[in-house]
Amino acid sequence: MSAAGTPPTLYEWAGGAPAFERLMEVFYREVLRDPLLAPLFARMSEDHPHHVALWFGEVFGGPSAYTEERGGFAVMRAHHVGKGIKPEQRARWVALMLAAADEAGLPDDAEFRAAFASYVEWGSRRAMANSQPGATLTRRTTTPHWGWGETPPGTD
Structure with a gap:
């Protein structure tokens, strides 16, 4: 818990x-x-959902488990390179993630959902951009950390 x-x-x-x-x-x-x-996920490993749970946990202020166990931002970004994610796939990913938040019982207060949706939109757009053939990858080297009503610095 927080102090x-x-x-x-x-x-x-x-x-x-x-x-x-x-x-x-x-x-x-x-x-x-x-x-x-x-x-896009046909070859997903059985433990992929767990790895993404670690990533989301770290992004939202939890332990640095993804970075420590999986290699951090560079590894996450590398999973998207060359995938050629289409805009309609990105939009569906976002819609399913937001619906899953409801079904999984995540808090439904406006403040939490706004922060959650902000990251889901930002992250999916970065993943799509990095997935394009010949994409110039972002300068970011660290895992973003999302907070209440704020976009973290260096989210390019």
């Missing part, structure tokens, strides 16, 4: 690791059923 007098992180507010594991379980179940997204 007395400081607001909880988005990670804490969401319910910590169990909430993000639940979110990714729901989300990837739907992704694999979706005709537009299933081809």
Whole structure:
């Protein structure tokens, strides 16, 4: 928990690791059923949802588990390079993620959902841009950390 007098992180507010594991379980179940997204994830490893739960947890102020266990931002970005994500796939990914947040029981207060949706939009747009053939990758080298009503510096 946060120190007395400081607001909880988005990670804490969401319910910590169990909430993000639940979110990714729901989300990837739907992704694999979706005709537009299933081809992008056809070779997804069994532990992929867990890895993404670690990523989201870190982004939203939880432990640096993705960075420590998986290699951080460079590894996450590398998973998208060359995938050629189309705008309609990105939009569907966002829609399914937001719906999964409802089904997984993430907090539904406006402040949390605005921050959550902001990251989902930003992250999906960066992933799509980095996935294009010949893309110039962003200068970012570190995992972004999202907070309450703010876009972190260096989100390019």
